């Protein structure tokens with residue numbers, strides 16, 4: 001399977017935060033949801049892909065091209081949607097087209113006009129007066145008009161109402177129907193990932209905690225519940241985000257340890273939101289223990 005995006009051993013340090021050996025890839029024809037707690041490094045990774053951050057080490061390829069030396073060729077076929085509009089507020093869509101067109105070999109004015117119409121976007125209103133959903137649609141219109149084969153969206157659905165979100169997800173799902181195209185989108189709304197993504201990458205504290213298909217993720221972890229006396233200390237050690245409360249405990253467990261689960265304990269499927277919460281709890285638990293040692 002051909003990869004549209006390959007990130008290998010990406011390291012990027014800021015004061016107090018670092019992306020550590022970030023490695024994942026996205027095949028052509030698929031949508032990847034990019035998730036992780038606030039400050040886990042999603043935007044920094046996206047900025048690294050776009051050559052907007054000076055990476056310390058690692059290699060990033062987009063369409064098989066190098067993200068640093070082939071930036072111009074990559075931009076020709078890459079559509080970028082940020083949650084804040086990067087276009088001049090005082091211009092209308094028509095004027096924006098005029099500005100952008102010279103930068104793209106394959107700019108398609110008919111596609112631009114047709115998309116504006118189908119998205120119900122006026123071409124004579126200043127984009128500064130657009131709603132958030134309208135701005136998202138305009139950025140997507142631009143990506144489609146220069147025939148982008150890969151769309152990277154940083155939190156595209158945050159702040160959209162449920163109807164606009166639903167519409168945006170439909171647009172992305174339709175976009176990859178042409179099997180040569182892919183989408184990478186970061187989000188905190190994991191139900192959007194459950195709904196349209198084929199692949200998921202979970203970033204935690206600057207590191208890839210999981211990358212793979214959504215099915216692999218849901219097969220890899222379960223929630224384990226029960227009374228504390230029914231779990232062996234060996235199995236408890238293997239739990240992620242173990243949390244005990246008055247009537248028992250819950251934790252995330254890798255399915256590779258299912259044969260160690262006693263009959264008294266209960267397992268349940270875990271959704272992405274739940275997985276993220278257990279991963280964060282594990283971290284808090286470790287930190288708490290470190291504090292205990294001091």
Ligand SMILES: Nc1ncnc2c1ncn2[C@@H]1O[C@H](COP(=O)(O)OP(=O)(O)OP(=O)(O)O)[C@@H](O)[C@H]1O
Pocket residue numbers: 014015016017036037038039040041042043044045
């Ligand atoms: N230019 C910068 N200079 C210094 N630190 C930075 C810079 N950009 C990001 N950081 C730090 O890097 C860390 C990761 O930030 P990043 O925006 O990549 O996370 P994120 O996963 O996108 O977060 P969120 O979900 O809250 O948007 C944060 O601690 C942030 O303060």
